[in-house]
Amino acid sequence: xxxxxxxxxxxxxxxxxxxxxxxxxxxxxxxxxxxxxxxxxxxxxxxxxxxxxxxxxxxxxxxxxxxxxxxxxxxxxxxxxxxxxxxxxxxxxxxxxxxxxxxxxxxxxxxxxxxxxxxxxxxxxxxxxxxxxxxxxxxxxxxxxxxxxxxxxxxxxxxxxxxxxxxxxxxxxxxxxxxxxxxxxxxxxxxxxxxxxxxxxxxxxxxxxxxxxxxxxxxxxxxxxxxxxxxxxxxxxxxxxxxxxxxxxxxxxxxxxxxxxxxxxxxxxxxxxxxxxxxxxxxxxxxxxxxxxxxxxxxxxxxxxxxxxxxxxxxxxxxxxxxxxxxxxxxxxxxxxxxxxxxxxxxxxxxxxxxxxxxxxxxxxxxxxxxxxxxxxxxxxxxxxxxxxxxxxxxxxxxxxxxxxxxxxxxx
Numbered sequence: 001x002x003x004x005x006x007x008x009x010x011x012x013x014x015x016x017x018x019x020x021x022x023x024x025x026x027x028x029x030x031x032x033x034x035x036x037x038x039x040x041x042x043x044x045x046x047x048x049x050x051x052x053x054x055x056x057x058x059x060x061x062x063x064x065x066x067x068x069x070x071x072x073x074x075x076x077x078x079x080x081x082x083x084x085x086x087x088x089x090x091x092x093x094x095x096x097x098x099x100x101x102x103x104x105x106x107x108x109x110x111x112x113x114x115x116x117x118x119x120x121x122x123x124x125x126x127x128x129x130x131x132x133x134x135x136x137x138x139x140x141x142x143x144x145x146x147x148x149x150x151x152x153x154x155x156x157x158x159x160x161x162x163x164x165x166x167x168x169x170x171x172x173x174x175x176x177x178x179x180x181x182x183x184x185x186x187x188x189x190x191x192x193x194x195x196x197x198x199x200x201x202x203x204x205x206x207x208x209x210x211x212x213x214x215x216x217x218x219x220x221x222x223x224x225x226x227x228x229x230x231x232x233x234x235x236x237x238x239x240x241x242x243x244x245x246x247x248x249x250x251x252x253x254x255x256x257x258x259x260x261x262x263x264x265x266x267x268x269x270x271x272x273x274x275x276x277x278x279x280x281x282x283x284x285x286x287x288x289x290x291x292x293x294x295x296x297x298x299x300x301x302x303x304x305x306x307x308x309x310x311x312x313x314x315x316x317x318x319x320x321x322x323x324x325x326x327x328x329x330x331x332x333x334x335x336x337x338x339x340x341x342x343x344x345x346x347x348x349x350x351x352x353x354x355x356x357x358x359x360x361x362x363x364x365x366x367x368x369x370x371x372x373x374x375x376x377x378x379x380x381x382x383x384x385x386x387x388x389x390x391x392x393x394x395x396x397x398x399x400x401x402x403x404x405x406x407x408x409x410x411x412x
Contacts, residue, residue: 051125051141057104059084059096062136071143073118089114089122104131112144124148165230172227179220186213222359226342229366236370240396241281243320244269247308250285250292257296264303265296273310277318279393283367287375288322290360291387295326302327302384316395319373325386331379339377340365364389 051068258265342362372392379385
């Protein structure tokens with residue numbers, strides 16, 4: 001060997017020695033760590049109760065874990081001799097292969113299906129599949145049978161509850177005539193008796209009978225109206241009316257109640273209010289009466305003010321804006337969001353002190369919504385409350401002229 005050849009030989013040996021040293025120091029620990037991680041991953045897959053597959057594009061199994069064997073009731077060697085279609089509830093092999101091709105193209109897919117257990121029962125599964133290159137796929141399978149059964153039971157329970165609630169609403173709504181007819185008879189006959197010659201004591205008793213009957217009728221009306229709304233049987237009528245006249249008549253009708261408590265009852269109607277519009281004056285009066293009754297009920301001193309104005313909207317229609325302000329006890333901010341819920345009052349003691357069903361404002365909200373508007377409140381404890389609401393009304397054939405202002409014994 002020449003000197004030059006010998007030198008080259010030893011340089012190569014030295015280089016290989018350095019490479020081997022680097023391999024031993026750097027690469028081998030990395031390979032060992034990767035091997036440990038692979039073993040740990042394999043242990044985790046084997047110990048989990050979830051299923052794990054590796055399969056090819058033909059739907060043939062490459063590997064399955066013990067979790068899937070326990071889940072499906074077959075031994076591993078039995079499963080390895082089958083294909084995916086042998087377990088599927090509805091899919092056949094051509095469909096499965098088309099899905100596999102789609103997953104390979106997209107890279108990932110999650111879906112729900114059912115597999116048949118060895119005992120013949122079906123298992124609900126959630127499967128997550130990931131494509132690995134163009135030949136293999138990895139799937140994780142989770143048994144969701146309990147969740148599916150719970151969801152089904154909840155849906156059945158919800159349907160049963162809705163059916164029972166609908167039956168209740170239908171029953172109460174159908175009872176309207178049967179309940180109102182005898183009460184109207186009691187009130188009507190009491191009115192007739194009060195027009196006859198009576199002793200003072202008899203008149204006092206009959207007046208109490210009429211007042212009690214009217215209170216009971218108001219409660220019945222609330223319950224029946226609310227039940228009709230729940231049953232979807234409440235409709236909004238369309239009739240021509242004067243907003244100014246309707247509001248003035250209502251204020252005049254309740255003025256005695258306000259005067260009895262020493263309250264000032266004032267009404268302001270914007271002079272630009274159209275003389276006549278088309279809408280449901282009966283339901284509009286019901287909303288306003290409920291708000292005014294509440295204002296008088298919860299106000300011990302000061303007064304109640306009703307305001308009304310109309311704005312034009314698209315299509316020749318109008319939006320009627322009304323508000324009822326009082327100087328009463330007010331409503332705490334944390335209570336305001338609940339007052340429009342059925343059977344809700346600001347305080348449970350209010351029921352004992354002031355009476356009522358807790359349905360009035362809930363009915364108002366539903367009626368306002370049916371008439372294309374909304375209702376809200378602004379209030380502070382001890383500073384009174386203002387209830388605002390809007391409804392949509394249509395233009396009437398009669399030309400508009402300036403409205404009027406009306407008060408209970410006062411004009412502004």
